[in-house]
Amino acid sequence: MLRSCVCLQNGGSGKRRSSSVEDASSCRSSEIERVGASMQTTTLGSNGQPQTLTPPTSTRASSLLQLFQRKGWCKHFRKPLRGMSATRAEKTIRAAIFIQKWYRRHQARQEMRKRCNWQIFQNVEYACEQDQAELYKFFNDLIKHMPQAIEAGNKGQTSKQSIGPEKSATLYEETGEMARIQLELPIQKKHIDLMIDVFRKKRGNRLHPKYVCMILREAAKCLKQMPNLWMVSTAVSQQVTICGDLHGKLDDLLVVLYKNGLPSASNPYVFNGDFVDRGKRGLEVLLLLLSLYLAFPNAVFLNRGNHEDSVMNARYGFIREVEGKYPRNHKRLLSLIDEVYRWLPLGSILNNRVLIVHGGFSDTTNLDLIKSIDRGKYVSILRPPLMDGEALEKAEWQQIFDIMWSDPQASQGCKPNALRGAGVWFGPDTTELFLKRHRLSYVIRSHECKPNGHEFMHDNKVITIFSASNYYAMGSNKGAYMRLNNQLVPHFVQYISAASQTKELSFKQRMGIVECAALKELAVRMREHRDELEADFKKYDPDDSGCITISKWCFVMENVTKLGLPWRLLRDKLAPGTDSQCVNYVRTLDLLDTDVIMEAEADGTSVMDALYANKASLETIFNIIDADHSGEITLDEFEKAIDLLVAHMPGVYSKDEMLEKCRMMDLNGDGKVDLNEFLEAFRLSDLSRKEQQEEYLRKRSTCQRPSESVTRLADTISRNTLVVEHDIDPTDCEAKVVGQKS
Amino acid sequence: MEIAIPLANELEVRISEAFCIFDIHGDKYIDTRNVGNVLRFLGCVPTEKEVNQVIAATESAENPGETHLQKFMAHLSPLLMDRKMEPASAEQILAAFEVLDPENKRFLTKEYFGKLMKEEGEQFNDDEMKAMWRVAIDPITENVPYVFYINQLKHKTTIYDVAEVLKEELASNDKEKKKERNPMP
Numbered sequence: 001m002l003r004s005c006v007c008l009q010n011g012g013s014g015k016r017r018s019s020s021v022e023d024a025s026s027c028r029s030s031e032i033e034r035v036g037a038s039m040q041t042t043t044l045g046s047n048g049q050p051q052t053l054t055p056p057t058s059t060r061a062s063s064l065l066q067l068f069q070r071k072g073w074c075k076h077f078r079k080p081l082r083g084m085s086a087t088r089a090e091k092t093i094r095a096a097i098f099i100q101k102w103y104r105r106h107q108a109r110q111e112m113r114k115r116c117n118w119q120i121f122q123n124v125e126y127a128c129e130q131d132q133a134e135l136y137k138f139f140n141d142l143i144k145h146m147p148q149a150i151e152a153g154n155k156g157q158t159s160k161q162s163i164g165p166e167k168s169a170t171l172y173e174e175t176g177e178m179a180r181i182q183l184e185l186p187i188q189k190k191h192i193d194l195m196i197d198v199f200r201k202k203r204g205n206r207l208h209p210k211y212v213c214m215i216l217r218e219a220a221k222c223l224k225q226m227p228n229l230w231m232v233s234t235a236v237s238q239q240v241t242i243c244g245d246l247h248g249k250l251d252d253l254l255v256v257l258y259k260n261g262l263p264s265a266s267n268p269y270v271f272n273g274d275f276v277d278r279g280k281r282g283l284e285v286l287l288l289l290l291s292l293y294l295a296f297p298n299a300v301f302l303n304r305g306n307h308e309d310s311v312m313n314a315r316y317g318f319i320r321e322v323e324g325k326y327p328r329n330h331k332r333l334l335s336l337i338d339e340v341y342r343w344l345p346l347g348s349i350l351n352n353r354v355l356i357v358h359g360g361f362s363d364t365t366n367l368d369l370i371k372s373i374d375r376g377k378y379v380s381i382l383r384p385p386l387m388d389g390e391a392l393e394k395a396e397w398q399q400i401f402d403i404m405w406s407d408p409q410a411s412q413g414c415k416p417n418a419l420r421g422a423g424v425w426f427g428p429d430t431t432e433l434f435l436k437r438h439r440l441s442y443v444i445r446s447h448e449c450k451p452n453g454h455e456f457m458h459d460n461k462v463i464t465i466f467s468a469s470n471y472y473a474m475g476s477n478k479g480a481y482m483r484l485n486n487q488l489v490p491h492f493v494q495y496i497s498a499a500s501q502t503k504e505l506s507f508k509q510r511m512g513i514v515e516c517a518a519l520k521e522l523a524v525r526m527r528e529h530r531d532e533l534e535a536d537f538k539k540y541d542p543d544d545s546g547c548i549t550i551s552k553w554c555f556v557m558e559n560v561t562k563l564g565l566p567w568r569l570l571r572d573k574l575a576p577g578t579d580s581q582c583v584n585y586v587r588t589l590d591l592l593d594t595d596v597i598m599e600a601e602a603d604g605t606s607v608m609d610a611l612y613a614n615k616a617s618l619e620t621i622f623n624i625i626d627a628d629h630s631g632e633i634t635l636d637e638f639e640k641a642i643d644l645l646v647a648h649m650p651g652v653y654s655k656d657e658m659l660e661k662c663r664m665m666d667l668n669g670d671g672k673v674d675l676n677e678f679l680e681a682f683r684l685s686d687l688s689r690k691e692q693q694e695e696y697l698r699k700r701s702t703c704q705r706p707s708e709s710v711t712r713l714a715d716t717i718s719r720n721t722l723v724v725e726h727d728i729d730p731t732d733c734e735a736k737v738v739g740q741k742s
Numbered sequence: 743m744e745i746a747i748p749l750a751n752e753l754e755v756r757i758s759e760a761f762c763i764f765d766i767h768g769d770k771y772i773d774t775r776n777v778g779n780v781l782r783f784l785g786c787v788p789t790e791k792e793v794n795q796v797i798a799a800t801e802s803a804e805n806p807g808e809t810h811l812q813k814f815m816a817h818l819s820p821l822l823m824d825r826k827m828e829p830a831s832a833e834q835i836l837a838a839f840e841v842l843d844p845e846n847k848r849f850l851t852k853e854y855f856g857k858l859m860k861e862e863g864e865q866f867n868d869d870e871m872k873a874m875w876r877v878a879i880d881p882i883t884e885n886v887p888y889v890f891y892i893n894q895l896k897h898k899t900t901i902y903d904v905a906e907v908l909k910e911e912l913a914s915n916d917k918e919k920k921k922e923r924n925p926m927p
Contacts, residue, residue, distance in 0.1 A: 091841050092841060092842060092858070092862070093862050093863050094838075094841075094863075095838035095839070095841040095842055096842075096858050096859065096862045096863030096864075097789055097863040097864055098830075098834075098835065098838040099835070099838055099839070099859070099863075100789075100790075100859060100863050100864050100865075100866065101787050101788060101789045101790070101864070102787060102829075102835055102895050103859075103866075103870075103874055103877075103895065104778070104782060104790075104870075105782040105786075105787045105829070105895075105897070106877065106894070106895050106897070107782075107870065107873060107874075108778065108779045108781075108782030108783050109782070109783060109897065111779050112760075112763065112779065112783045115763050115764065115779075116763060119763055409769070410771065410773070410805070410807070410808055411769060411771055411805050411808065412804075412805070551752065551755070554755075554759075564762065566759045566760070566762065566763050567759070568756070568759050569759070569763075
């Protein structure tokens with residue numbers, strides 16, 4: 001009898017389902033999921049009884065088992081409605097629809113949770129980028145209002161922008177484990193293999209600084225010879241591979257090289273920018289890419305991204321990474337890296353038909369102009385290229401910005417990208433005109449993380465490719481690379497690196513990890529506005545009860561952070577343990593003060609930190625303010641600049657504070673401030689800010705302890721966001737080929 | 743985010759919050775394919791047919807394939823006040839399952855339930871099927887114990903209460919206006 005039961009035979013492909021809309025509401029979800037997935041391979045045993053994975057343990061289960069063994073339940077697997085009366089069939093269909101719509105609502109909620117997390121990550125990331133872009137706008141305004149800054153013939157110029165690194169500077173010995181390999185020029189495949197073997201390990205994966213310098217210097221030298229736009233052709237290879245953002249994810253780069261092979265004349269690669277920042281192995285990614293370029297110069301094409309920029313690196317972690325790995329030589333290495341950045345080409349043109357750039361384009365993008373720029377001027381894209389009094393070509397600067405920072409949008413038109421604060425959003429009409437004007441077929445770009453590693457837009461004329469899997473958190477997204485054949489028809493290979501780590505977890509656990517990572521990022525961002533939040537909350541709580549209405553809580557959150565997030569959905573996470581009527585905002589503030597969040601904040605860098613860390617930017621500000629190029633700034637000159645600074649970075653300092661700062665800066669009391677005093681003042685104010693914070697913390701820790709639900713949530717976040725380092729195993733990936741869209 | 747749409751009442755605030763999760767660029771447009779998700783997240787339980795009706799009624803003429811918040815709110819608010827697409831009680835879902843289980847065994851077989859969901863009514867596609875099994879199947883018996891399953895599907899909905907409050911407010915405002923226009927002698 002049971003032999004004929006269809007449902008127990010080997011049905012389906014037995015493959016584990018890839019990530020898509022999922023559910024985690026059942027308390028037995030992990031068990032259900034695990035068994036559910038393997039169910040498709042349940043077979044009949046030799047005695048005709050179905051083999052299940054676990055023996056029925058509960059009496060209910062075993063009685064059900066008996067039930068369907070005994071009664072003629074097999075009739076159910078005939079076509080469900082056959083043999084029923086019309087009304088009964090109708091009733092059944094109605095019941096089916098009823099159940100289906102209920103189920104779909106349930107699924108929508110899960111989808112919502114996923115989206116919510118994604119939105120948190122994206123909005124926080126872009127809000128931070130906005131801050132950086134503010135710097136660009138600030139400089140713009142500063143220059144506009146101080147045209148004398150552009151005068152030729154200045155004296156005693158202290159700008160270090162145009163000077164390359166000194167060749168005779170000594171390298172210092174680093175302490176700690178160092179890889180024992182030796183490299184020499186010219187770089188060859190054997191060196192690549194050595195490097196990959198070294199970088200793969202979780203320990204002892206540092207090259208000797210002399211080799212790092214060697215690679216950086218040689219790469220900058222070669223890149224300098226290249227035009228602004230690489231000309232790539234599939235004439236010889238008959239195909240080409242394109243990779244998007246890697247962001248320090250060495251494991252993803254190794255997966256790509258493992259699955260797709262090392263570059264060669266028959267296997268060329270284009271890497272579309274954003275090699276560093278955010279991920280922890282940015283230096284290794286950069287060195288490996290540059291080495292691949294040196295070893296296979298006609299098969300590797302490296303485009304600059306908006307993160308190939310020291311101003312971004314100061315904020316997004318790469319500078320810290322280099323400081324951490326080479327504490328005694330980082331200054332030298334970073335200045336060599338700057339050299340590489342300024343000579344990286346700005347994009348590629350494939351077969352004269354396809355443009356590959358990091359961000360996108362605007363309605364004013366002109367490739368001829370871009371081809372003719374002296375790109376070496378732009379050590380940082382966020383800082384104006386003032387060099388020995390050369391006139392600033394603002395239109396030119398804008399051109400570079402647009403191709404590095406823009407994003408496609410669904411609606412028509414081309415408008416400033418308010419989300420990022422720089423570049424534009426370009427619509428399908430902009431794309432059409434751009435392609436026509438430059439006689440191109442389509443554009444490949446990166447810059448935006450996508451759940452599936454890639455996305456088509458604008459009638460398949462704009463393709464986004466993003467190669468960093470697990471970008472926001474483990475399990476947050478797949479990475480992908482593109483392969484184009486000789487006709488430039490694409491297909492994609494999607495993957496997740498370190499797949500086994502994710503597979504071991506149930507869906508619920510994975511969701512939990514992504515959710516916790518999102519909360520952590522959000523909480524760190526909220527900390528920047530902590531005092532403002534507290535003040536506003538208290539405004540709506542005249543009785544000092546510690547509670548306000550949900551609507552008011554949502555209003556304050558959005559008004560202060562301006563992150564555009566669905567606060568109502570986040571309420572029970574950000575104010576844990578509160579009921580459905582009102583919100584205990586004290587819990588929100590307490591959450592921000594927990595250790596896990598404070599540590600995460602210390603780990604990151606604020607705008608002001610980044611500004612200070614980026615000495616070159618401070619110098620530039622100084623030089624611009626110093627309108628008459630006297631080498632000193634007067635209070636007058638400074639006041640003009642303050643107005644602009646305050647307009648661009650509200651909440652950082654007020655005008656009075658800034659003026660006070662200027663007076664403080666005048667350390668020798670002669671009514672003027674020179675560069676050293678200027679830099680020192682920033683360092684001091686930074687110091688005093690940190691001292692203030694510590695004082696504040698000390699005071700708070702003597703007050704009452706946070707509620708239990710807050711502590712519990714903080715523990716969960718801490719547990720779920722713990723990262724354990726492993727050796728990289730590129731074979732441990734879950735790769736899938738995805739065909740082209742018609 | 744950048745383009746601020748004025749929200750007249752609590753109902754619009756709620757609708758806007760759910761809507762904006764899918765608004766990637768902050769221009770208050772979402773892909774029409776997400777309209778169903780928005781409705782369901784708000785707490786409505788529409789059939790696919792009802793979702794398509796809402797899509798058709800709110801799709802942007804200037805940007806096909808996109809839906810704008812304003813039009814969406816204007817169309818949806820009256821529907822919510824009329825209690826359309828409202829979730830039924832747990833008893834009603836139970837009754838639906840009982841229609842499928844005439845022998846009252848309190849479970850359905852995977853085979854039968856799967857076929858029904860896939861072939862009848864507003865059919866599930868492969869992805870929906872796979873995802874559904876995660877919730878519906880008892881791994882031990884490999885059946886669908888629907889009473890347990892129903893408990894997984896229940897979620898509290900407050901949007902209709904919010905709509906009700908708004909409806910009453912508007913009704914009393916109307917009454918006030920009428921009184922003003924026609925004062926009692």
